[in-house]
Amino acid sequence: MSRDSNYDHHISIFSPQGRLYQMEYAFKAASSASGLTGIALRGKDTCVVVTQRKVPDRLVVPSSVSHVFNITSKIGCLATGMIADCHSAIQRARYEAADFEFKYGYSIPPAVLAKRMADIAQVNTQSASMRPLAVVMMIVGVDEEKGPQVLKVDPAGHFLPFKGTASGAKEQEATNFLEKRVESIPEYSFDETVRTAIVCLGSVLGSDFRGSEIEVAVVQGVQGKFQSLTEEEIEGHLNAIADEND
Amino acid sequence: MGDSAYSFSLTTFSRTGKLLQIEYALNAVANGRTALGIAAVDGVVIATDKKFASALVEGEDVSKVEAITDSSGFVYAGVGPDYRVLVRKARKSAQAYFREYRETKPVGQLVKSTASVMQEYTQSGGVRPFGVSLLVAGIDGDGVPRLFQVDPSGAYFGWKATAIGKNYVNAKNFLEKRFQDDMELEDAIHTALLTLREGFEGEMNGHNIEVGVVSKSDGKFRLLTPEQIQDYLDEAN
Numbered sequence: 005m006s007r008d009s010n011y012d013h014h015i016s017i018f019s020p021q022g023r024l025y026q027m028e029y030a031f032k033a034a035s036s037a038s039g040l041t042g043i044a045l046r047g048k049d050t051c052v053v054v055t056q057r058k059v060p061d062r063l064v065v066p067s068s069v070s071h072v073f074n075i076t077s078k079i080g081c082l083a084t085g086m087i088a089d090c091h092s093a094i095q096r097a098r099y100e101a102a103d104f105e106f107k108y109g110y111s112i113p114p115a116v117l118a119k120r121m122a123d124i125a126q127v128n129t130q131s132a133s134m135r136p137l138a139v140v141m142m143i144v145g146v147d148e149e150k151g152p153q154v155l156k157v158d159p160a161g162h163f164l165p166f167k168g169t170a171s172g173a174k175e176q177e178a179t180n181f182l183e184k185r186v187e188s189i190p191e192y193s194f195d196e197t198v199r200t201a202i203v204c205l206g207s208v209l210g211s212d213f214r215g216s217e218i219e220v221a222v223v224q225g226v227q228g229k230f231q232s233l234t235e236e237e238i239e240g241h242l243n244a245i246a247d248e249n250d
Numbered sequence: 251m252g253d254s255a256y257s258f259s260l261t262t263f264s265r266t267g268k269l270l271q272i273e274y275a276l277n278a279v280a281n282g283r284t285a286l287g288i289a290a291v292d293g294v295v296i297a298t299d300k301k302f303a304s305a306l307v308e309g310e311d312v313s314k315v316e317a318i319t320d321s322s323g324f325v326y327a328g329v330g331p332d333y334r335v336l337v338r339k340a341r342k343s344a345q346a347y348f349r350e351y352r353e354t355k356p357v358g359q360l361v362k363s364t365a366s367v368m369q370e371y372t373q374s375g376g377v378r379p380f381g382v383s384l385l386v387a388g389i390d391g392d393g394v395p396r397l398f399q400v401d402p403s404g405a406y407f408g409w410k411a412t413a414i415g416k417n418y419v420n421a422k423n424f425l426e427k428r429f430q431d432d433m434e435l436e437d438a439i440h441t442a443l444l445t446l447r448e449g450f451e452g453e454m455n456g457h458n459i460e461v462g463v464v465s466k467s468d469g470k471f472r473l474l475t476p477e478q479i480q481d482y483l484d485e486a487n
Contacts, residue, residue, distance in 0.1 A: 017260050017378045020270075022277030024329075024381075123338075126331035132256045132376045153308075161331030165308040179304060186305045 015132040026136060027129050030159035033138035034085035034171070040071065041172040041208060042084045044142040045182070045201045046152040047192030050224040051144035053082035054201040055172075056209070057219050072221045072232060076101045079114050079145035080221055080230035084172040089137040097121055097141070114145035118155035118163045126161030136160070140171040146226050170204075177208040194224055198233075199245050215239040256376025271379055272372055275328075275402035278381035279414060282327035284449055285314070286413035286421055287385040288442050289397040293435035293465035294387035296325045296397075297442045298415075299450060300460050315462035315473055319344045322357050322388025323462045323471040327415030328402075329381035336380060340364050357388035361398045361406050369404025379403070383414045388471065389464050411441075417449040424448055435465055440486055443479075456480035 012019040016026045042055040059066050073081050073094045081097065083090035100120050104112040121141060128136040136159040143155045156171065157163040167189045170178030181204045182189065192200060198220065206212060215238035223230040233241075261271040285298035298314050314333075317323045318340045326333040343363050347355035364384065372379045379402045386398040399414065400406045411429045413421035424445050433441070439461065447454055456476030464471040474482075 015260070018271055018274035018278060018381065020274055020277070022274050022279070022281055022381065024278075119334075122331065123334060126335060129331065130335075130371070130377055130380075132260060132378070160329075161334075164302070164312060166304075167306050167308055169304075169306055179306065183305055189306075 016129050016136070017132070024129060024160075027160050030136035030138050034140045034159055035173060035175060037086045037138055038071070038084060039173050040084055041170060041174040041178060041205065042071065042082045042140075042142060043168070043170045043178050043182075043201050043204050044082055044144055044154045044156070044166070045168040045189060045192075045197055045204075046144065046154045046166075047189065047194065047197030049146070049152060050192070050194045050197045050222055051080075051146065051152045051154060052197050052201045052220065052222045053080065053142060053144055054205050054218060054220050055082055055084070056205070056213075057217055066216065070219060072219050074230055075117065075143070076105075076111060077229050078111060078223060079117060079143065080223060081144070082142045082171075082221075083139050084142075085137070085139040089139045093121065093137055093139045093141060096124065097143075100124075113147050114143055114153045115147065115150070115155055115165065117145075118143045118157050118165075122157045122161045122163035125157060125159060129160060142169065142171060144223060145230070146223055146228060148226055152223075168201075170208075174208040178204055181207055194222070195241075195244070198222060198241055199248075202238075202241055203245055213242075215242060258375050259373055260376065260378055261372045269372065269403070272403045275379040275381050276383075279328040279383045279402065280416065280418070282329070282382075282415040284413060284415040284417050284421060284446070285325045285327045285385055286411070286425065286442060286445055287325070287387055287397045287399075287409065288411040288425065288429065288433070288438040289387075289395045289409065290433045290435045290438035291431075292395065292467070293438070293463060294389065294395045294397050295435065295438045295442050295461060295463050296323065296385050296387045297446055297459060297461045298325050298327075299446060300458050309457075313460060313473065315460045317462075317471045317473075318360060318386075319354050319388070319471070321354055321390070321464055321469045321471055322360055322386065323464065325385050325387075325460075325462060326382045327418075328383060332380045333382045333384075336364060336367065336382065336384065339367055353391075356390040357386060357396045357398065358390070360388070361386050361400060365400045365404045365406045367404075368400060368402060372403060385412070385414060387462065387464055389466060389469050393466055393469075395464070395466065413445065420448060421445050435463070439463065439482055443482055443486055454483060456483065
């Protein structure tokens with residue numbers, strides 16, 4: 005393989021400049037494959053994830069179209085990217101969380117799970133036999149010691165904790181929106197966290213939506229369970245946001 | 251490691267006798283954030299910057315400088331996820347050493363085994379080299395402070411002072427001018443901070459740099475707290 009310049013686009017080897025093209029392409033696939041934007045935010049005692057629910061056909065059962073998953077009853081994940089790769093990553097995350105609890109006798113902290121998923125993602129960037137997964141995972145949960153956490157894991161195997169972050173098609177715009185509020189976000193109450201996430205999504209998409217067009221999921225407090233809001237609950241928040249704007 | 255379908259090395263010799271994947275890996279390192287180290291007569295200091303792409307990152311507990319044993323630590327320049335693999339392997343090997351010999355693994359041994367792992371990934375089937383250079387700092391039972399650099403090829407070198415990553419040439423020139431053989435740890439820490447400042451964009455403070463120190467007095471590798479770093483910076487001003 006003396007002429008490496010072509011293979012470096014096909015498998016996980018270095019390009020002459022020291023870049024890993026397969027990894028960069030995986031990022032592109034993760035942000036543009038589904039066309040969705042996802043936002044994750046953490047307040048004083050609450051984590052929330054918000055994304056669009058784009059049902060491709062009227063005959064499709066809407067509840068089967070989802071990018072929001074439970075990993076354990078208390079840890080949730082918003083996985084943006086190619087949905088089949090998302091399902092694969094989530095299955096693995098569920099296994100890792102269950103295995104941790106079995107071995108060590110207590111529930112896996114969100115940051116430990118994120119690190120494990122990141123280390124697993126790294127293997128695919130170094131080993132030629134499997135391509136990186138086109139998934140960006142935003143893992144949310146309330147840690148017993150550290151409080152609510154949002155951790156983003158990307159195809160390269162990087163992971164970082166965030167006060168708030170976004171992924172997908174409008175990632176940059178959503179991040180700019182959140183950065184303006186970076187000082188106040190960690191003190192947000194439940195309602196403020198949920199509503200800010202929803203308003204952020206609305207502002208980057210440039211349109212209003214109904215309760216059926218977005219997915220919102222929350223976990224509040226150390227004892228809380230990660231669960232999706234019902235359509236009625238989402239409508240309630242949307243109405244409250246509209247009232248605040250009047 | 252690697253799949254049987256890829257039971258051939260991806261790193262092979264070019265017509266001119268070069269191992270291009272290793273050279274490209276070194277380019278990946280040269281694009282990484284600067285890290286540097288100085289070995290004084292009574293201790294070793296390693297330092298790097300701590301910058302995140304966004305103010306939204308909760309960076310307090312995120313760290314590039316990592317302790318491997320009680321008396322040694324790593325820092326890197328290059329591809330972060332690859333670094334985590336090496337840290338994990340080094341910690342495991344140090345623990346296995348302790349289990350067998352009931353002694354802390356010496357820095358030189360740690361460097362050799364980590365370098366050996368990195369070399370394997372340049373020759374084994376289906377994998378690429380690690381895109382990191384490591385700086386290893388530590389003090390053994392003999393009390394001698396040691397600083398080593400390990401490259402993606404698996405080659406390692408002992409240094410009195412060195413820098414890796416972006417801007418490393420300028421940083422090394424700066425260090426060469428300022429390094430003295432009888433330098434003490436306190437001076438070394440100040441020099442390290444001054445060297446970092448050379449390539450630093452913006453104002454340095456205790457929260458946007460990381461410093462790891464191992465001193466002969468107690469032989470323990472520790473990270474300086476943001477307050478301690480700020481004190482050193484204030485003294486330098």
